[in-house]
Amino acid sequence: MYIGAQSGATLWLYDIASGKPVWKKRLNQVTSKIDEVGGLCYDPETDHLWVTDSDMAKLFVFDADCTRLVASYSVSFIDNAESVCVDHNNSCVWVGSDQDSPKLYKINFTNL
Numbered sequence: 001m002y003i004g005a006q007s008g009a010t011l012w013l014y015d016i017a018s019g020k021p022v023w024k025k026r027l028n029q030v031t032s033k034i035d036e037v038g039g040l041c042y043d044p045e046t047d048h049l050w051v052t053d054s055d056m057a058k059l060f061v062f063d064a065d066c067t068r069l070v071a072s073y074s075v076s077f078i079d080n081a082e083s084v085c086v087d088h089n090n091s092c093v094w095v096g097s098d099q100d101s102p103k104l105y106k107i108n109f110t111n112l
Contacts, residue, residue, distance in 0.1 A: 057078065
C-alpha cells in the first residue's frame with residue numbers, strides 16, 4: 001500500500017501483510033517538478049503510480065518503485081486536484097477536486 005504526504009512530497013510503500021514499511025522516498029528527489037503528494041492511484045495494468053499535486057496543478061506518473069518519472073500532465077483547469085483514479089475500461093483518468101464546490105473531472109487518454 002502506498003501512503004503519501006503533502007509535506008515534502010514524501011511517499012511510503014507498506015507491506016500490508018506485515019504492516020511494515022518497505023521503503024520511504026521523496027518524490028521531489030526523483031523530479032524537481034513535484035511539490036506535494038495529494039492523491040495516489042496504483043495502476044496494476046501498467047505497474048505505474050499516478051500522483052496528483054495540487055500545488056503544481058499536475059498529474060505525475062511514476063514507475064511502481066518510484067525511481068523514474070514516466071510522464072506528467074498539466075491539470076491547471078482543476079482547482080486543487082486531490083484525488084486520482086485510473087479507469088482503463090473508459091480510457092480515462094478521474095480527478096477529484098477539493099474545493100468549496102468539489103468536482104469530478106474525466107480526462108480521456110489514448111493508449112492509457
